[in-house]
Amino acid sequence: MxxxxxxxxxxxxxxxxxxxxxxxxxxxxxxxxxxxxxxxxxxxxxxxxxxxxxxxxxxxxxxxxxxxxxxxxxxxxTAGIRQKLRNLKTRVSQRREYKFFTCPTCHTMLRVPRGKGKIQITCRKCGNRFSGKT
Ligand SMILES: [Zn+2]
Known part of the structure; x- marks a missing residue:
């Protein structure tokens, strides 16, 4: 009813x-x-x-x-901010296994396994190379 x-x-x-x-x-x-x-x-x-x-x-x-x-x-x-929130969620949930970098050229979020020392990171989107400590 x-x-x-x-x-x-x-x-x-x-x-x-x-x-x-x-x-x-x-x-x-x-x-x-x-x-x-x-x-x-x-x-x-x-x-x-x-x-x-x-x-x-x-x-x-x-x-x-x-x-x-x-x-x-x-x-x-709100597409941009919702993507940022999703990225943040991924970073928090995977922070033990992976280190996250932001490409200095195109600002894409890149994920690298932890414990590999100082490495060269190649951006999968724009191909830019930069070094980072994992
Ligand atoms: Zn890039």
Whole structure:
């Protein structure tokens, strides 16, 4: 019964897309310093409220086509930073076995096994050579 009502309610609406998830998280994060009170607390509380309202407006929006276009733009614009976060995750999880270098010419992340001493590293993308200590 409740499932049916919820289903009908969200039918034709945008739902929790990637942007809504992000703004919901930000709303929660901004709500934390708001607990300390004072003027700063009020400001954070205000930001959190705005983010919360925006999140729900997105979730309930019936203009799904436009919201999806916004998500595509959001992914396009954050491609660089999302790649950096993925690289960081790889570095952290493999830091014991590998040493990571960034090519000084093209800034590609390069992975080299640890414990090989001072070696010549050749960039797999641009062919630039540089030395590094593993
Ligand atoms: Zn390179």
């Amino acid at each position: 409740i499932r049916r009502i919820l289903y009908n309610f969200f039918q034709g609406r945008n739902g929790f897309d990637s942007i809504a998830k992000l703004t919901l998280w930000l709303a929660v994060i901004f709500a934390l310093p708001a607990m300390f009170g004072g003027v700063t607390g009020l400001v954070f509380n205000g930001i959190s409220m705005v983010l919360m309202v925006y999140t729900w407006w997105r979730v309930l929006s019936r203009n799904v086509y436009k919201r999806q276009a916004e998500v595509r733009r959001y992914f396009d614009r």
